[in-house]
Amino acid sequence: MKNDHLNTVVKLLSAFLVISLATIVATVLMRHNPTLVTTAVWIRTPLVAASAAILLVLARRAATGHRGSFRRLRIISPVVLTAIIVVVAWPGAFPVWLRVEQAVCGVFLLSVVVRTNLRGVGSSLEAGSEHSATTPATRR
Template structure:
């Protein structure tokens, strides 16, 4: 399989991880805009959003690496996407720790990562 073919086959994963990164960065921007509204933006929201932005950018970088054929990139993508998916499920399930709007945003991120996880797991089984 050539690098171009591999990259084309990874296009959905790249789009999903790119959307996850974009949504995460956008969320952090919204947090900055609403930083003076303590009911919407708590210290926990700042911490969570910062961690999610960092992990989403790493996830996208690992997806790009995997698309170029790097086995370590694919392994890292599998690990990070699975760990973040579990963390998101916990965040969404825990009542009261985060405002509803962030839990909804995290649910969307979780759906994106679930799709990534399914796609890269299917690739492995082939």
């Protein structure tokens, strides 16, 4: 079944991953400037890219009807969004350029959280798509 919200979520998370990977490249290019690339930046950027990749995998699986992936997407995406909000709001912990980048990613992720929690999005997934042994005819 086609689910436009989940297809949009895949696109949003693809953009989130691209931005996150570009941020790692920017970090490497600016590595000689300790005011722009702090230890916190070196730690944060790969973690954000990894979370973006995981969320994208979950979204792609959810878009194909996998209920477990959809459930995980709905649990993990608000956690990642909360971490992004902390980075953006925590004065002095991260350079301004990274806080701006994280704010942009936060907008994408906020849209993901909203879209995955809309009424009917999860119910449109095919029942039993987690490879259960029962068929729809045997479930009551």
